[in-house]
Amino acid sequence: MAAAIHIQNLSFSYGEQNVLNQLDLTVQPGERFGLFGPNGAGKTTLMSIITGLVKYHTGTVQIQGLEVKDNSTAVKKIIGFVPQDFSFYQELSPVENLSFFGAWAGLNAQKIKEKTTELLQVMALDHVKNKPVQHFSGGMKRRVNLAIAVMANPGIVILDEPTVGVDVQTRHAIIDYLKQLNNGGTTLLYTSHQLHEAEDLCNRFALMDEGRILVNDSLENLLQQHHQAGLEGLFLQLTGRAYRH
Amino acid sequence: MFRLWSTIKKDVRILTRDKVGLALMFLMPVVLAIVITSVQNGTFEMVNDNKVPIVLFNKDGGEASKELVAAMEKTGMFEIAPQTSPTDEAGIKKLMHDNDAMLAIVIPEKYSADVQSRAKNVSEKALVTLVEEDSTHTKAPAADSLTPLTLYYHPVLQQSFRKSVDGAMSSVLQVVQSKYIVQELYFNINNQPIPDSVENQIVGQQTAITQIPVSRDGNRNVPNASQHNIPAWTVFAMFFIVISLGSSIVREKRSGSFIRLRTLPTHFGVAMISKQITYICITFLQAVVIFTLGVLLFPLIGLPQLNLPQDIGGLLLVTFISGWCATSFALCVGTWAGTQEQANGIGAVSIVLMAAIGGVLVPAFAMPSSFVYIMKLSPLHWCLEAYYGLFLEGGRLGDIMMNIIPLLVITLIFQMLAWWGLKRKGLIQ
Numbered sequence: 208m209a210a211a212i213h214i215q216n217l218s219f220s221y222g223e224q225n226v227l228n229q230l231d232l233t234v235q236p237g238e239r240f241g242l243f244g245p246n247g248a249g250k251t252t253l254m255s256i257i258t259g260l261v262k263y264h265t266g267t268v269q270i271q272g273l274e275v276k277d278n279s280t281a282v283k284k285i286i287g288f289v290p291q292d293f294s295f296y297q298e299l300s301p302v303e304n305l306s307f308f309g310a311w312a313g314l315n316a317q318k319i320k321e322k323t324t325e326l327l328q329v330m331a332l333d334h335v336k337n338k339p340v341q342h343f344s345g346g347m348k349r350r351v352n353l354a355i356a357v358m359a360n361p362g363i364v365i366l367d368e369p370t371v372g373v374d375v376q377t378r379h380a381i382i383d384y385l386k387q388l389n390n391g392g393t394t395l396l397y398t399s400h401q402l403h404e405a406e407d408l409c410n411r412f413a414l415m416d417e418g419r420i421l422v423n424d425s426l427e428n429l430l431q432q433h434h435q436a437g438l439e440g441l442f443l444q445l446t447g448r449a450y451r452h
Numbered sequence: 453m454f455r456l457w458s459t460i461k462k463d464v465r466i467l468t469r470d471k472v473g474l475a476l477m478f479l480m481p482v483v484l485a486i487v488i489t490s491v492q493n494g495t496f497e498m499v500n501d502n503k504v505p506i507v508l509f510n511k512d513g514g515e516a517s518k519e520l521v522a523a524m525e526k527t528g529m530f531e532i533a534p535q536t537s538p539t540d541e542a543g544i545k546k547l548m549h550d551n552d553a554m555l556a557i558v559i560p561e562k563y564s565a566d567v568q569s570r571a572k573n574v575s576e577k578a579l580v581t582l583v584e585e586d587s588t589h590t591k592a593p594a595a596d597s598l599t600p601l602t603l604y605y606h607p608v609l610q611q612s613f614r615k616s617v618d619g620a621m622s623s624v625l626q627v628v629q630s631k632y633i634v635q636e637l638y639f640n641i642n643n644q645p646i647p648d649s650v651e652n653q654i655v656g657q658q659t660a661i662t663q664i665p666v667s668r669d670g671n672r673n674v675p676n677a678s679q680h681n682i683p684a685w686t687v688f689a690m691f692f693i694v695i696s697l698g699s700s701i702v703r704e705k706r707s708g709s710f711i712r713l714r715t716l717p718t719h720f721g722v723a724m725i726s727k728q729i730t731y732i733c734i735t736f737l738q739a740v741v742i743f744t745l746g747v748l749l750f751p752l753i754g755l756p757q758l759n760l761p762q763d764i765g766g767l768l769l770v771t772f773i774s775g776w777c778a779t780s781f782a783l784c785v786g787t788w789a790g791t792q793e794q795a796n797g798i799g800a801v802s803i804v805l806m807a808a809i810g811g812v813l814v815p816a817f818a819m820p821s822s823f824v825y826i827m828k829l830s831p832l833h834w835c836l837e838a839y840y841g842l843f844l845e846g847g848r849l850g851d852i853m854m855n856i857i858p859l860l861v862i863t864l865i866f867q868m869l870a871w872w873g874l875k876r877k878g879l880i881q
Binding site: 258259260261262280281283286288290292293294295296297298299307308310311312313315316339 | 461
């Protein structure tokens, strides 16, 4: 069975600035994979390449065995992306947003109706389903952001800080939902600066800096190898305490 | 198709929830059309139908000056308010204000005497020429001169209007003076007063001028202010959607929803086609609203009724192409602008500029000759010419093809620029 994500020898630069340097990474199907690193490590660029937002010229990036740059449309059908910013229309209601993005994900009207009903219940948005999202709290907007990404039952969900700025209750609800999604066979690629949350969610971790993967293993193995008690200590040990740009 | 339909529904929902944007797109052109048509209609009526209020101070009171006043009345151009009290310039200004007059005319004291004296002199000169070979007539005529009339005018009066008043007054003065010269000549030759019938034949009968508006359909209705203004402000309103559509594209680009769209398995072009369809429908609706008001509302509020062209098919096509051109321009601005402020600023300023050089704000024929080529760069010019071809000239689609072709070319240029911008910014592959 092909890896969910397989990256080999990937390099990328913005002009003179190298962002990714001969990066290798493999995420197996069904993993809850956490990708961490300080600001400027190259996480966002890597996710942009995986989702097809940024074109790459050097190296290999495969999603379920499909090369991203050659199979753009097919790869987009496999991936659900949760951007850090609210990526929906604030003027529209959750139902209207889900209907629109569902159509763009390739669902038919019947499937959109079924998934919308299901997700509004799961995300506890049923009572506000017809109100414009612009009046929602940050937590409710995060749930709408997530719901849109999973409308088409993607095989892989890529999450860029999905819980930033939400209260404890919403964070737990989102993490619980992601675990539930993963139990159904969905692979998760998760990135965040909330390391405690990552310890709770992920079963495999990669730490990257300066465009390279520094370590890539289970949390237990990493903590044991580096004599650390938690992910935060490991993070500081491997990436240092100096400010990043 | 389902994706396109879903996208159109999304665009319409967002648009209908922007109440200010809707007001800008529909109310603004309606208000503009009503106000400008009212103002222009007032000017047209003042020049064409109504009489021009004029204060008259006749210092002379003689026969010739009375005939001059009668001749002025006979032109049908002036509404004369006679004044008798002697006055200076300040007094005349006050009289103009008191009588709401835009013009004042002062007939000098010796006007009648001057006219009679001049008639006599001219008559004598003519007789000298006639009997030059007859040595019995040796008396040389005296030099003739006339004290000028003085015309005061309000500074707001346009030069073209003053010139038409000047022309009318010259004509009236000529009639009175000719009459006296003819009377004098006839008396000198025949030793008896000229009969009225002869005098009328010589002085009164002029060659008439028949005015015919040139139309392609043979309709001889005189175009009114509504026929001029409603198409012009409809075109302006169509292009003003750049504010709404341009900033909508920028807002989406910056909101993150564009990023999400690019990660989904649907070509981004669908979003752009949807916006075009939605906004072409909006421009169509704008035209329907404004034309309907012109036909139904304008007569109720005292403005001339808009007469729709005979070629409704041509009207629909011109409206569609104008709307497509406006939408393409807005798409172009929205694609290239980096911020909403840029889109709004560039959009608004460029529309006003293109309207100015395109003949919406100032009629094309009144522009300096150097603008003849620049004017053709404005899409609004071609939209307007196509509409005028239908509304004013009574033309059909075939008659306005030479306006539609350049409009289509400009539209395609805007489209290419927009798609190039999308490609350059990585929004489409």
